Amino acid sequence: MMSTEGDVRMTHRLRVGWLLPRLMLAVMATDVALRFVPLGMFAFRPNEALQRLHAMPEGPFEPNREYHNARSYGDLAALGNLPQRRIYRRADFSTDAFGFHNPEATAGIAPAGILLGDSFAIGAEVPEEKTLSAQLAGVFLGPIYNAGGYLPFDLEHIRKLAGRLQMRRGLLIYEFLEVHAQELPPAAAPQRPSWRRRLVLRVLGARGWYLVSGFISSLDHSRLRLLAEKFERAMQNDVVLPNSFASNVSQERLRNGDWILFISSRIEPVSSWNATAARWTDFFCWVSREVSRDGLELVVLLVPNKSTVYGPLLDSPRVQTETESVLGELERRLRERGVPVVNASPAFREAAADMAKRHQYIYWQDDIHWNECGVSIAAAEFQAQIGSQPPPGLVSKALQPAAGVERKAALPPDCDSRQENAVTSSSSP
Amino acid sequence: MLFNSLPFLFVFLPVAYLGFWKLKKKNHRFVWLTLTGYIFYGMWNYKFCALMALSTLVSYLAGLGFLRWQEPRIRKLCLVVPITVDLLLLGFFKYFNLFLDTLTHLSSWLHAPMHLHALDIVLPVGISFYTFHTITYIVDSYRRVVVPTKNVFEFSCYVSLFSQLVAGPIVRFRQVQADLENLGRTDRKRWLDRGWSFFAIGMMKKVLIADTIAAVINPALLDYGQLSTLGAWLCVLGYTYQLYFDFSGYSDMAVGLGYMFGICLPQNFNSPYRALNIGDFWHRWHISLSTCLRDYFYIPLGGSRSAPWVVYRNLMITMLLGGLWHGANWTFVFWGGYHGALLCLYRVYRDDWDYLPVSLQRLGTFFLVVVGWVFFRSGSFGMAWTLLSRMFSWRPSTFLPGLHGLLVAVTLAAAIAHLAPNTFEIKHEWRPWTVAGFATGYLACLLVIAAGHPSPFLYFQF
Numbered sequence: 001m002m003s004t005e006g007d008v009r010m011t012h013r014l015r016v017g018w019l020l021p022r023l024m025l026a027v028m029a030t031d032v033a034l035r036f037v038p039l040g041m042f043a044f045r046p047n048e049a050l051q052r053l054h055a056m057p058e059g060p061f062e063p064n065r066e067y068h069n070a071r072s073y074g075d076l077a078a079l080g081n082l083p084q085r086r087i088y089r090r091a092d093f094s095t096d097a098f099g100f101h102n103p104e105a106t107a108g109i110a111p112a113g114i115l116l117g118d119s120f121a122i123g124a125e126v127p128e129e130k131t132l133s134a135q136l137a138g139v140f141l142g143p144i145y146n147a148g149g150y151l152p153f154d155l156e157h158i159r160k161l162a163g164r165l166q167m168r169r170g171l172l173i174y175e176f177l178e179v180h181a182q183e184l185p186p187a188a189a190p191q192r193p194s195w196r197r198r199l200v201l202r203v204l205g206a207r208g209w210y211l212v213s214g215f216i217s218s219l220d221h222s223r224l225r226l227l228a229e230k231f232e233r234a235m236q237n238d239v240v241l242p243n244s245f246a247s248n249v250s251q252e253r254l255r256n257g258d259w260i261l262f263i264s265s266r267i268e269p270v271s272s273w274n275a276t277a278a279r280w281t282d283f284f285c286w287v288s289r290e291v292s293r294d295g296l297e298l299v300v301l302l303v304p305n306k307s308t309v310y311g312p313l314l315d316s317p318r319v320q321t322e323t324e325s326v327l328g329e330l331e332r333r334l335r336e337r338g339v340p341v342v343n344a345s346p347a348f349r350e351a352a353a354d355m356a357k358r359h360q361y362i363y364w365q366d367d368i369h370w371n372e373c374g375v376s377i378a379a380a381e382f383q384a385q386i387g388s389q390p391p392p393g394l395v396s397k398a399l400q401p402a403a404g405v406e407r408k409a410a411l412p413p414d415c416d417s418r419q420e421n422a423v424t425s426s427s428s429p
Numbered sequence: 430m431l432f433n434s435l436p437f438l439f440v441f442l443p444v445a446y447l448g449f450w451k452l453k454k455k456n457h458r459f460v461w462l463t464l465t466g467y468i469f470y471g472m473w474n475y476k477f478c479a480l481m482a483l484s485t486l487v488s489y490l491a492g493l494g495f496l497r498w499q500e501p502r503i504r505k506l507c508l509v510v511p512i513t514v515d516l517l518l519l520g521f522f523k524y525f526n527l528f529l530d531t532l533t534h535l536s537s538w539l540h541a542p543m544h545l546h547a548l549d550i551v552l553p554v555g556i557s558f559y560t561f562h563t564i565t566y567i568v569d570s571y572r573r574v575v576v577p578t579k580n581v582f583e584f585s586c587y588v589s590l591f592s593q594l595v596a597g598p599i600v601r602f603r604q605v606q607a608d609l610e611n612l613g614r615t616d617r618k619r620w621l622d623r624g625w626s627f628f629a630i631g632m633m634k635k636v637l638i639a640d641t642i643a644a645v646i647n648p649a650l651l652d653y654g655q656l657s658t659l660g661a662w663l664c665v666l667g668y669t670y671q672l673y674f675d676f677s678g679y680s681d682m683a684v685g686l687g688y689m690f691g692i693c694l695p696q697n698f699n700s701p702y703r704a705l706n707i708g709d710f711w712h713r714w715h716i717s718l719s720t721c722l723r724d725y726f727y728i729p730l731g732g733s734r735s736a737p738w739v740v741y742r743n744l745m746i747t748m749l750l751g752g753l754w755h756g757a758n759w760t761f762v763f764w765g766g767y768h769g770a771l772l773c774l775y776r777v778y779r780d781d782w783d784y785l786p787v788s789l790q791r792l793g794t795f796f797l798v799v800v801g802w803v804f805f806r807s808g809s810f811g812m813a814w815t816l817l818s819r820m821f822s823w824r825p826s827t828f829l830p831g832l833h834g835l836l837v838a839v840t841l842a843a844a845i846a847h848l849a850p851n852t853f854e855i856k857h858e859w860r861p862w863t864v865a866g867f868a869t870g871y872l873a874c875l876l877v878i879a880a881g882h883p884s885p886f887l888y889f890q891f
Contacts, residue, residue: 015864016622017625017626019864020625020867023872024438024875224876225879227879231880239833240834241645241831242645242831
């Protein structure tokens with residue numbers, strides 16, 4: 001009798017119409033449960049691990065968080081699904097109360113300047129003490145607040161941030177990557193929030209909006225999807241399945257025999273920038289004028305694309321002509337209009353050519369971004385150009401070199417120690 | 430919204446299913462299915478819902494007209510007007526740019542160039558399918574094969590039933606009329622197992638086999654000029670199985686979903702690659718379309734009860750139209766013509782062909798079908814000729830990324846397509862270990878879908 005009942009129950013449960021809907025429910029429940037696992041466990045670098053889910057902080061990351069990974073690697077190796085091209089390195093990353101990448105040691109100290117910019121300014125690919133803001137802090141009498149992020153430029157936010165940081169005067173350093181010259185500058189007047197957002201804010205209040213936006217964002221971040229993607233990438237090894245991600249990056253060979261990766265969409269020199277160069281010049285002039293009322297002095301730091309620096313060093317060189325030099329043109333226009341500007345491009349090219357002979361690099365071979373050598377050159381160039389010819393109106397105190405810092409032309413720093421720290425998963429090209 | 434997407438599986442299907450069975454009255458269920466159909470369709474582009482609503486309304490009114498008027502003249506008007514509206518909609522959205530393009534080429538060839546710019550027309554998903562649904566309803570009502578329904582909800586439910594809305598099978602009203610009439614009395618558990626079994630088999634066909642093959646052959650076919658002979662054959666064979674597993678997978682899922690909601694949809698594929706001749710192939714491939722072509726084009730043209738040349742003419746016209754139905758490209762028309770010619774040749778040499786050993790007949794038919802798929806897959810005649818020249822002239826082998834995966838998937842697909850019983854031949858009464866195998870396969874599908882790349886079904890474009 002007992003066994004008959006058991007058989008009946010077993011038969012009932014092992015029907016397709018019983019099992020498959022429950023299997024779907026189980027997968028759905030797993031997906032929901034996995035959303036409570038920190039993103040960092042699935043990420044290979046800080047940008048994904050600490051990405052902002054909530055609406056409230058101004059910075060690009062979740063506030064007051066830390067990320068540590070001994071085996072982080074480059075975004076291009078990930079983008080192209082090229083595990084053999086990964087260069088493993090340690091990543092330590094912390095965020096402050098506003099969701100920006102600033103170490104705790106700088107909290108509570110009025111900064112000498114604020115650094116704006118994109119992921120190059122954030123500096124997730126270099127040690128915390130070697131980011132651009134950290135290296136520039138060595139140049140000035142006080143820390144440089146790293147406000148690098150992905151959010152669109154908003155003058156009001158910057159004013160508020162300066163107020164919160166109790167910064168009455170100082171520098172506003174705008175790190176500008178060459179690729180942005182193709183884009184239009186941000187609108188002078190920030191867009192008014194949509195009526196839906198204003199309505200939600202009014203109904204839910206700031207705290208409610210914080211929670212709701214976090215919840216909505218979490219729907220977009222399925223850990224199950226990340227796991228499935230990892231499996232998919234593992235299968236796409238060109239043997240079992242073709243690597244559909246490979247076309248995202250361009251694998252090139254340098255004249256010294258080493259390999260180097262570029263993002264496919266940025267391998268060619270920046271084009272069609274003539275119109276935008278004028279707009280960017282106007283934009284920077286406007287920013288300079290506006291922030292000077294708040295006691296801030298704008299300095300624009302022009303950073304070249306990886307392909308601009310290493311294009312001429314390739315086996316089949318891609319040489320940018322003078323007329324194609326968007327950063328040179330932007331520098332000329334800004335100088336004419338009296339906006340302080342530092343163009344890191346010539347120093348980068350020179351250093352890259354010199355160091356490539358020793359198989360050393362100023363950009364990661366497996367990443368879009370610069371490494372600490374690149375940052376050092378940019379900081380040294382900044383010190384050399386701004387320090388030797390201070391633009392009129394710059395806060396003199398801020399331009400005093402820090403103790404022990406010698407003012408001289410940018411020299412390629414010694415990068416041997418950093419190269420030894422990184423472990424290449426495949427040294428052969 | 431795709432069947433093989435998480436929003437469909439985790440949100441739409443459970444809500445549609447539970448809501449449907451919560452309702453008890455037939456009309457409520459009609460309304461619910463109509464609503465879910467429009468939501469399902471609107472997820473692609475909500476603007477096209479109006480188009481479907483217009484087509485539904487016009488056909489429904491035509492049905493009422495057939496009920497009300499018996500005079501031949503008015504009945505003919507009720508036939509012609511709605512079909513004209515349907516065909517105009519289909520013609521504009523699907524074929525207008527082909528017409529402009531052809532006109533431009535023709536005028537240039539005649540040394541009187543015209544500069545006609547293509548319009549920015551977005552093809553509404555599934556328009557070919559629901560237009561056929563409404564046209565078959567109108568024609569059947571006119572012929573008094575079906576009694577038109579007075580219930581607008583029943584009719585709109587028939588047209589917008591989400592399981593077969595965007596890629597068939599092309600269901601005729603008479604095929605589901607009885608189920609629709611009994612919708613209020615359907616037993617939920619009666620077809621549940623069968624429905625899930627169909628659905629899971631279809632899902633595995635699509636996600637595990639068709640998409641795996643597509644992942645290898647699609648990048649290779651992007652650079653078709655570089656293919657070796659072996660590579661070209663592998664790609665074309667891969668496409669042969671991809672198309673079958675993709676479309677029959679979708680049809681199985683549609684049938685399974687139909688069962689879950691108490692509606693039995695007709696069989697669309699009957700192991701077509703086991704066909705003995707080209708006529709047999711068309712009795713097995715996309716059955717709902719081929720029977721429509723037969724009943725609404727071929728037979729009205731005279732069918733096969735005429736002089737031989739008239740029969741050949743009828744076959745060619747029907748197959749050319751069938752090719753054109755598949756897409757606004759002359760390669761589809763050529764593919765239709767190719768099959769029309771094969772059907773004519775078969776009629777001429779039927780006795781000789783049927784005399785061949787069965788295995789040779791199967792192999793020969795399969796070979797002819799595979800060659801035909803070259804035109805079906807190619808975006809242009811240039812691509813088709815290049816592929817054919819690669820297949821039939823020796824070119825040394827080059828590495829095909831993902832070759833191992835392709836070989837495994839194609840071997841598995843070939844074994845299933847040629848040797849295994851098809852979904853309608855299976856009893857769907859599974860032993861526990863088979864159910865466990867089902868669960869494993871289905872779980873694999875869910876994980877592939879979770880990776881975030883649900884690929885659309887090939888027949889959505891037609």
